[in-house]
Amino acid sequence: MISRLPGLSLPERAWGVVRRWALAWWRILYLGAVVCVLVLSPSSYGKVTRRALARYLYLDTAPVLLGFTVLAALISLVLTRIVVVTAISYGLSRYALEMVIRVLVLELIPLTAALFVAMRCTIPNGTQLALLRQSGHLARLSHAGADPVRVELLPRAVAGVFACITLAALSCVVALVLAYLGVYGFSLAGLPSYTRMFGHVFAPAVTLVFVMKTVLFSLAVALIPMAAGLYDTGERTQPDSELGGLARMFAVLLLIEIVSLVGNYY
Template identity: 80%
Template sequence: MMSLLPGSRIPARWWRTWQRWVLAWSRIVYLGAVVLVLVLSPSTYSPAARRTLARHMYLGTAPILLGFTVLAALLCLVITHIVVVTALSYGLSRYALEMVIRVLVLELIPLTAALFVAMRCTIPSGAQLALLRQSGHFGWLRQHGADPVRTQLLPRVLAGVFASITLAALSCVVALVMAYLSVYGFNVAGLPGYTRMFGQVFTPVVTLVFALKTVFFSLAVALIPMTAGMYDTGEATQPDSELGGLARMFAVLLLIEVLSLVGNYY
C-alpha cells in the first residue's frame, strides 16, 4: 500500500492544478468584464478620476517612450540592413522593403511594444496592487465607500492599454521612416514607389488585423498582470507562483500572434 501512495497523489495534484487554472482564468475574464463596464460608464469619469487617470497615463508612458523609440529605431536599422543585403545577394531586392515592413511593422513592433510595456509598466503596477491588497488598503477603501477596482485598478489598466498602443503606433512610424532612409537615404525620389508598396501591404484586411492585434496585445499586458495583484490566484504556496501570471500573459500573446498570422496569410 505504501508503494501506491505516490501514484494516488497524482490525480489529486492534477485536480488542484486544474482548479487553480480555472480560478485564475475565470478571474481574468471577470475582471475584464468589470473593467469594460466601468470604461463604458459615464460615472467613472469624474473630475478626480480623470486627474488620476491622466497621471497614471503619463507615468506609464512618458518614462519609457524615448527609450523604446530609440530601441525601435536601432532594431529597424539592423533588421533592414540584414534583409536588404540578403535580398541583394539573391537578386530579390524588389521584395526587400516589403519584407521589412511585413516583419517589422506587422509582427515585431506590436509584440515588442506590448512586452516592453508589460516589463516596465503593467507588471510593476500589478505588484503595487498586490502590496496595497496585502497591506489592507483595499479594505480601508471599502470602509470609506470607495471601490478599489474603480479607484486603483481601472486607472492602471487604462494606462497600460494607452502606453502599449502609443508605443506601438509611434514605433511603427519610426520603423517606416528608418526603413525608407536605410534604402533611399535623404532623397524623395523613392517616395512614390514606397507609398505604393505600403498601400499594397496594408490592405483593408491586413490593417484591420493589425489594429485588432495591437488592441488585444495591449489588453492582455494591461489586464493579466493586474489580476494577480487584485486577487490571490491560489498559487501562493507554489514555488512558481510569481511566474503564473507571466505564463498566462505569454500564452495569450502567443495565441493572438498565431491568430493574426492566420488572418494575414491564410
C-alpha cells in the same frame, strides 16, 4: 519510502491544478469585462479617478517613450540593412522593402512594445496592487464605500493600454520612415513605388488584423498582471504568484500572434 504525512492522491492534485487554472482564467475574463464597463461609464471619471488616471498615463508613457523609440529606430536600421543586403545578394532587391515592413511593422514592433510595457509598467503595477491588497488597503477602500477596482485598478489598466498603443503606433511610424531612408536615402524618387508597396502590404484585411492584434496585446499586458495582483487564491501552499500571471500573459500574447499570422498569411 512513503512519507508519514498523508498526501493528496494524483486525481486530487490534478483536480486542484485544473481548478486553479480555470479560476485564474475566469478571473481574468471577468476583470476584463468589468474594466470595459467601467471605462465606458461616465461615473468612473470622478475627480480622484481623473487625477490618478492622468498620473499613471504620464508615468507609464512619457518616461519610456523616447527610449523605446530610439530602440525601435536602431532595430529598424539594423534589420533594414540586413534584409536589403541579403536580398541584393540573391537578386531579390525589389522584395526587400516589403519584407522589412511585413516583419518589422506588422509583427515585431507591436509584440516588442507589448513586452516592453509589460516589463516596465504593468507587471510592476500588478505587484503594487498585490502589496495594496496584502496591506489591507483595498479592503479599507471597500469598507469605506469605494470600489477598489475603480479607484486603484482602472487607472493602472487604462494607462497600460494607452502606453502600449502609443509606443507601438509611434515606433511603427519611425520604422516606416527609416525603412524608406535605408533603401532610397534622402530622395523623393522612391516615394511613388514606396506608397504603392505600402498600400499593397496594408490591405484592408491586414490593417484590421494589425489594429486588432495591437489592441489585444495592450489589453493582455494591462489586465493579466492586474488580475494576478488583485485576487488572492486563499491557498498558502500554491499562491497565484506573479510568475503564474506572467506565464498566462506570455501564453495569451503567443496565441494572439499565432492567430494574427494565420489571418495574414493563410
